[in-house]
Amino acid sequence: MKIHPFRISAAAPVAAVTFLLAGCASFSPDGGFEAVERLSRERIGHTPTYQRTAEQGVAAGTRVAELLARPLSADGAVEIALLNQRELQAAYAELGIAEADLVRAARPANPTLSFGRLTGSGGVEIERALLFDVLGLFTLPLATELGQQRLQQAQLQAAYETVGVATEARKAFFEALAAQQLLGYYGQVQQAAGASSELARRMQAAGNFNALAQLREQAFHADATLNLARAQQRALAARERLVRALGLSEVQLGFTLPERLPELPAAPAAPQATEQAALDRRLDLLMARRSTEATAQALGLTKATRFINVLQLGYQNKSESGAARSNGYQVELELPLFDFGSARLARAEAVYMQSLHRTAAVAARAGSETREAHAAYRSAYELARQYRDEIVPLRKRISEENLLRYNGMLASVFDLLADAREQIAGVVGAVEAQRDFWIAETELQATLAGRAASGAGPAPAAIATGPAAAH
Known part of the structure; x- marks a missing residue:
């Protein structure tokens, strides 16, 4: 659902946390x-070797x-x-x-940018929104x-x-x-x-x-x-x-x-x-x-x-020709009406x-x-x-x-x-x-x-995955 427009900007602190966390994730040298x-x-x-370069292969x-x-x-x-x-x-x-x-x-998941433009009756209405996956941050x-x-x-x-x-x-x-x-x-x-x-x-x-x-x-x-x-x-x-x-x-x-x-x-x-x-x-x-x-x-x-599959929070503004720009925030939440x-x-x-x-x-x-x-x-x-x-x-x-x-x-x-x-x-x-x-x-x-003589490896147990596990 969309809530139009309040003059409160929640995007700045969310964006700051997002960029901070994104900078902490990197690949290891080996x-x-x-x-x-x-x-x-x-x-x-x-000691085995992992040949990731041509020089190592040579x-x-x-x-x-x-x-x-x-x-x-x-x-x-x-x-x-x-x-x-x-x-x-x-x-x-x-x-x-x-x-x-x-x-x-x-x-963190990449933010979502939405943009809408409507024309009619001699006017132009533009909506912009920047949404962040808040649940993914949590x-x-x-x-x-x-x-x-x-x-x-x-x-x-x-x-x-x-x-x-x-x-x-x-x-x-x-x-x-x-x-x-x-x-x-x-x-x-x-x-x-x-x-x-x-x-x-x-x-x-x-x-x-x-x-x-x-x-x-x-x-x-x-x-x-x-x-x-x-x-x-x-x-x-x-x-x-x-x-x-x-x-x-x-x-x-x-x-x-x-x-x-x-x-x-x-x-x-x-x-x-x-x-x-x-x-x-x-x-x-x-x-x-x-x-x-x-x-x-x-x-x-x-x-x-x-009970919460998707929770996104972001900044939104709306502008209309001949009127002042409206600012606020937008929340998108998947309601558990059918699947709890x-x-x-x-x-x-x-x-x-x-x-x-x-x-x-x-x-x-x-x-x-x-x-x-x-x-x-x-x-x-x-x-x-x-x-x-x-x-x-x-x-x-x-x-x-x-x-x-x-x-x-x-x-x-x-x-x-x-x-x-x-x-x-x-x-x-x-x-x-x-x-x-x-x-x-x-x-x-x-x-x-741990390698049996038969050579048959163990069947690794499945790991629970899904939208929640992968945020």
Whole structure:
């Protein structure tokens, strides 16, 4: 509704407050990335970079080239992924969006200028009005705090994505390295099987070997050839997964891997913190808590503006040809005749309860995942240790005894080859157990950081939004 005209000007103090508040809202120098750096460094031991300029992109490319010029390591793979993954850089851009929303929320809404001109009966009537969103000024601190909550949520999400990229890079590195190591071993087996089959064929042709034994050697050679082909495909697929995890292009595919997996540690790592302490630093749980806090904040804002959706106050004057100018103020208020805000309030309360239950579900799942990851890590270590300390040394001792028998003319060359065939399962099992340990160790660290081994991220609870929340 419009109230014509009083000789009272309310625009001056409103405008002064508006300009004062508008000057307080600005962008941070780092775009809010410092928190992401800290959260990531505490959980993966690496500091990510947000490449917002061409110079930063060139520096990242130079560092990636340096790391690819030498045999890759697990830490090198993580560093390359953090520098080279475009999807991660795209996730970091969400920080800029959240900070822009925060700055916008911290600034008052732009004033509205209205102008009207009417002519008729030989006269001209002009109306002018400058309106300010008074309700937005009143709710500005609450809206700013809500925007800050959303920025913190975006920072946690960016750190969560960083941990995910680092985890996938480490896992892909160990899988590719194990596949390469097994490929080399299967190649040696295939060559030995070929030599054995050819020797058996010649001896059978000379009458010194029966046909059944010769056919067995030939079948073993055929199996070894098939196993080599499978190992080649697995190694190729694992290397391509590593390429994708590192975000490499076609011109960066010439990297080399070490010859062998890292050795097992002398003992499994002792838990560095209690389960509760681990839960306190999990990113998924921190995100759920921040989401619930932000939703509660939005709910408070909704209650504060339940009955008033729009309240604008401003200066107005009216002039008419042949008459003195009239000055006053204008108030526009949306009257709650049909919607008393109950639907908006009920929705906000339902969203808050939804967020609360989701947070409790994330906490319960986090505890279970932490215990499972610890158990998987210890189990993988025990299996790998069993291969390292018992199975592989025992197989080696058997081979040495067979070699002594051969040197003493108590065994034939085919007895040595048969013993070599029996060692295949032991060697393959040892490499796979060693690989599984390093992957389990990687997944344990990811779980403690709040990134489940499944890679499925938590569904952040919705934050109550609407005209009131956004003033």
